[in-house]
Amino acid sequence: MKKIIYLLLLSSFVSFSQTEKKSKVTFTAKIENRNSDTLKIYGPNRFVEVIPIKNGVFKATFETTDGLHQFSDGKESSLLFLKDGDDLKLTMNAKEFDETIVYKGKGAEESNYLAQKALTDEKFEMSLEELMAKDEATFKAALADKKGKDLAALESKGLNKKLVEAIKPVIAQEEMMLTQFFNQKKVAAKLVGTPSPTFNYENHKGGKTSLESLKGKYVYIDVWATWCGPCIAEIPHLKKVEEAYHANNIEFVSISIDKVKDHEKWVKFVTNKELGGIQLFADNDWNSQFVKEYQINGIPRFILVGPNGEIVNADAPRPSSPSLVELLDSLLK
CATH class of the missing domain: 3.40.30.10 (Glutaredoxin)
Incomplete structure (x- = not known):
């Protein structure tokens, strides 16, 4: 699923302030059951690096800007964090895309955090339908619990300060966005069985x-x-x-x-x-x-x-x- 919160994170990736200094990073990926013969990495300044496959491994060294990035195999995508000197090594199975992402090497902590957050967010979104059936107080309590756990996880991992600064406001916005989503669902539910507005x-x-x-x-x-x-x-x-x-x-x-x-x-x-x-x-x-x-x-x-x-x-x-x-x-x- 990863629809609602992932899109909010992605918007922060576009707007996150960056330094002008170029950073050199190395990215290596070994992917089972791959969806494509290329990967694309989208950076803060719309930088794109296409990584051709060779001997079953994607690998490239390139310059970009410190900050949030997105990699895509043409079918699915995930966020990662790159900074100068990083040497990231990704392993995953594309048939279980989010569940199997693991980074090793220099700079792995930040990207592993983002991968795990995506999984946590997806599980929460999968519970939304059940939460929607409950009263507003129960829904808000679940949101508050999620927000507290997200902030605790962010602060406890010793992550790069720029990433922490980017994600903190996103966690706050998640609560607001999901509340709006809840209200939208409630309004929509009341319309069932009534004549549709026309066009x-x-x-x-x-x-x-x-x-x-x-x-x-x-x-x-x-x-x-x-x-x-x-x-x-x-x-x-x-x-x-x-x-x-x-x-x-x-x-x-x-x-x-x-x-x-x-x-x-x-x-x-x-x-x-x-x-x-x-x-x-x-x-x-x-x-x-x-x-x-x-x-x-x-x-x-x-x-x-x-x-x-x-x-x-x-x-x-x-x-x-x-x-x-x-x-x-x-x-x-």
């Missing part, structure tokens, strides 16, 4: 498409934008779901909330990425009536509407979540 938006293929015109079918709606990284990450999964259910009584509708000035960007994006389903462009980005009535304050947001026009789930599972297939199978098969 009548420009269709990429021409003309306009309204929600009413799809009555009689289930409608899975993706509210997204071309600038939204997490939205784009869901596209390959959405394509697979669309393909799996193309013969069923369901329509897949993607509503872009890009600004009007980015209309042409949306047109080209849909064409170049060969996006399927019904591709629509909202009339007033975040201020579109459909978006406001669903109280959407973060994207991607997925919504499932029933054949009778009533809301089945106002905050439906993402395409990348196995629970979406379970939900659709229960309704369509």
